[in-house]
Amino acid sequence: MGGAAPQKSEQKSLELLLLNGRASFLAVGQVHPLDIYKPQADTFLDSLGHKLKLEKWEKDEAPCLESALNVLENVKNHTLWATWMWNANTLPFGNLYGSSRHYGSYDQCLKPPWLHTHPQLKTKYCFADFLLSENSDVKKPTVYDPFGSTLDYVDSQTPYYLPLNVIKWGICIPAICSSTAVSKLAKVMYESGTLTTIASDVTVKHCQEAGESPPYSTGFYMFIALILSLVTTAVASTYYRKHVSSEESPNSLKTIITESFCMVRNREALVKDNKDEIRVMNGIRFLTAIGIIGAHVALYVTLSGANNLTYFEKFLDGIFVSVLNLEIIVDTFFMMSGLLHMKGLMGSRQNLFGVLWKRYIRLTGPFALIVFYLIFVSRHLNSGPGWYEIDETEICKKYWLRNLLMMNSNLKYSCHVITWYVSCDYHLAVLATILFYLYQKNRRLGFAVYAAVFILSMLIPGVLTYWFKLQGVILLDFGKFITNYRDTWHFNYLYTPFYSRGSPYIVGVAMGYFMSIYKPADYRKSVSKAWSIIATALSVCAIIYTFLMVYITVCREYDPLEAAMTAGTRRFLWAAAVCCIIAMCEYGTVPLVSDMLSWSPFTPLSRLSYGIYLIHTLVLQRYLLSHRSTHYVDVFSVVFQVIGALGLSIVLSYAMWLFVEAPLINITNHIFHNKSNSIESDKIHGENGVRHRNGIHHQNRVHRQNGLAKYKESSNGIQPDRERGENGVQHQNGFAKTKVL
Incomplete structure (x- = not known):
């Protein structure tokens, strides 16, 4: 009897928080209030709402709780905006068979058709880690007992050490909810939906609000400008080399x-x-x-x-x-x-x-x-x-x-x-x-x-x-x-x-x-x-x-x-x-x-x-x-x-x-071998994609015909050393020797 008064006081405080938070959602639509003293729920949604109210919510989390209860009531009435949000969630399934990620409907959550006309209905998509068991000393099972405890199976590991006690779940919730409120909401949703009480810890990894997108930074435009500059330079250089004058200095x-x-x-x-x-x-x-x-x-x-x-x-x-x-x-x-x-x-x-x-x-x-x-x-x-x-x-x-x-x-x-x-x-x-x-x-x-x-x-x-x-x-x-x-x-x-x-x-x-x-x-x-x-x-x-x-x-x-x-x-x-x-x-x-x-x-x-x-x-x-x-x-x-x-x-x-890559090779060769009077283009050597071009240059003679550079034995100006070339790379100790006529 002595504990009844404090419990009643806590319920009164929660009721006041809910009443204060409800005012901000009256514009959403008609809400049928849940009786927080109701001893037994009639439906799954009633049960979920009842369990949400039994959680310990901080004062700043009360708007999230009220929003969630409002969604549940409107889902019962088949209101479109609430059903849209609720339908974007799917309960985790298949995690006992190794399916550890459950995404729900990412696009439905973040792209409702009334996103810009009714901002008060904004949603957010959150991705959370669920630790289903705190038992860190998990072991690989030797025999699966179909009549054993599910928790024992969850506490086990697969033969190659995949843990079964961790899942990742994406949920769609009202945008007003903070990360801590999301953790409580997600935990109750999981336990109610799976009829279990083994979600011992929930960590929100990331949340994204509907209509939210990263801003375009200066670096983004610099990258685009760099790519366009490289392409433009390559196209212009190619055109220019076809019309180059024979009197042009090779070292300019x-x-x-x-x-x-x-x-x-x-x-x-x-x-x-x-x-x-x-x-x-x-x-x-x-x-x-x-x-x-x-x-x-x-x-x-x-x-x-x-x-x-x-x-x-x-x-x-x-x-x-x-x-x-x-x-x-x-x-x-x-x-x-x-x-x-x-x-x-x-x-x-x-x-x-x-x-x-x-x-x-x-x-x-x-x-x-x-x-x-x-x-x-x-x-x-x-x-x-x-x-x-x-x-x-x-x-x-x-x-x-x-x-x-x-x-x-x-x-x-x-x-x-x-x-x-x-x-x-x-x-x-x-x-x-x-x-x-x-x-x-x-x-x-x-x-x-x-x-x-x-x-x-x-x-x-x-x-x-x-x-x-x-x-x-x-x-x-x-x-x-x-x-x-x-x-x-x-x-x-x-x-x-x-x-x-x-x-x-x-x-x-x-x-x-x-x-x-x-x-x-x-x-x-x-x-x-x-x-x-x-x-x-x-x-x-x-x-x-x-x-x-x-x-x-x-x-x-x-x-x-x-x-x-x-x-x-x-x-x-x-x-x-x-x-x-x-x-x-x-x-x-x-x-x-x-x-x-x-x-x-x-x-x-x-x-x-x-x-x-x-x-x-x-x-x-x-x-x-x-x-x-x-x-x-x-x-x-x-x-x-x-x-x-x-x-x-x-x-x-x-x-x-x-x-x-190729322009960088050529320019680097000029920097390191500016005495050779020409451009060396090494052949590429990649091991796992890593080039071995030890500063190699090839001996070529350049002839000018009709304004187009022609290379003896190599029309592209690249002639490997016949004694030391492998895979197109002349490994000649990093020194280029090229003569231009």
């Missing part, structure tokens, strides 16, 4: 700019097939890029909401679990990067700081354009309930300088999450340059330090894996990564830093050194056809074995020492096998394989790889994160999206090549 600023931006020259530089390039690397690079896009399609489908993740996990049963080892193909790019970088360094003496500086500028130029886009433009071209949680705009605004300085190996600070590779590759290039410097000073010292670095490149990931008791194949715990990929700490130790990814690069350095000493052009078919086929077959077997390591790991009980050995050796084995295939194609005879990898269309596609790598995730984000519903994952849908993303990325990367 006008000549430098127009030749650098000439689309005819840059297009020919892209497609020209050079005599001494390592053609098989073009095919390997492009096919590997397709694999990378496939992996990222699966990643973004999962991040943006897959409604059948449990089925996806069942697909991974057996040998198909090897899909989780797909990330190892990135090591192919690291290996090729080391190979090409060392070949460039071995050509002749050069300024090593100049080589690294030039490389930095060329890598950073296209990357800076992507950062510019993400900061000022992406929000205006993307919308949807899944976009805001993965939006990279705020991270780019905070850490853009850190990213452009190649200090983004930590995913938490990475502006464009895939660009950890660019910084990692550049760090390894610096390491390889230091090794080469020591080699120049003292060969014995250089070899000794190289051996030590090679051993450390395998020891470091192995020791870290053993110390932290991690899996030998890092994505075996992909469920933890998907939940919060930027805060997965072990990725920042074992996946993105250069000290854990060095072994394939160091293997490539050794291969580049070998190919510089024993030039393929001088040792063609020095390995017999039989031994070439045998070595290639063994290499393919090694690649398959490395890829299947994850299946072997799953079939065996976890052992820290075995996991450490796997983590330390698998990248080296993969890179060595790919190097062997390249060597057999260059020094021996490998039917079919060599012809397939040397297919001529691979040449331009390979040279576009840097742009493809930077752009393809932007394409995936635009497509997948703008969806208003979750995705069904199967092999066909992944293949379909890979083809679409690949095709559009090729088109966009071609545009980037014509207007950004």
